[in-house]
Amino acid sequence: MKRTLTITLNGVEVTTEVPAHALLLDVLRETFGLNGPKYGCGKAQCGACTVLVDGVPARACMLAVSRVQGARITTLEGLVDPETGALSPVQQGFLDCEGAQCGYCLNGMVMAATALLKRSPDPKTEDIVQALRHNLCRCGTHKEIIASVKRAAELMRKRANA
Structure with missing residues (x-):
């Protein structure tokens, strides 16, 4: 059916x-x-x-x-800009900070981080950890993932102020 x-x-x-x-x-x-x-x-x-x-x-x-x-x-x-093909700030943040190793968890991390940054544009480390707590990374790039989200927040603020 x-x-x-x-x-x-x-x-x-x-x-x-x-x-x-x-x-x-x-x-x-x-x-x-x-x-x-x-x-x-x-x-x-x-x-x-x-x-x-x-x-x-x-x-x-x-x-x-x-x-x-x-x-x-x-x-x-x-998340990619349909007109320019530019990555979203979150995607760019993960690229800049090498937030993925094997890349399998990357989709979930990027999507959860995108939702977090829409509601909290300047999150604390604890906020990031909480928002990503249900996304598993078996490669152990947790420090890089947190840095990636912080970088994405920085890129979003720069974009908003431009």
């Missing part, structure tokens, strides 16, 4: 037919070809599949599409 799904995906309204019990991660990757969100644990515990649903981090691997009908979904790909 199929259902019609209409969402705003990375700023563009899209409509597609999906299996009634489809998970958002599968639709993003298989229907729309977006590979930013990763399949990690399949249990919403590692954060590799994190996307923003109406600006709030959500685990796409366990999120039924029926729960996102009409929502604004932002993936890693949607």
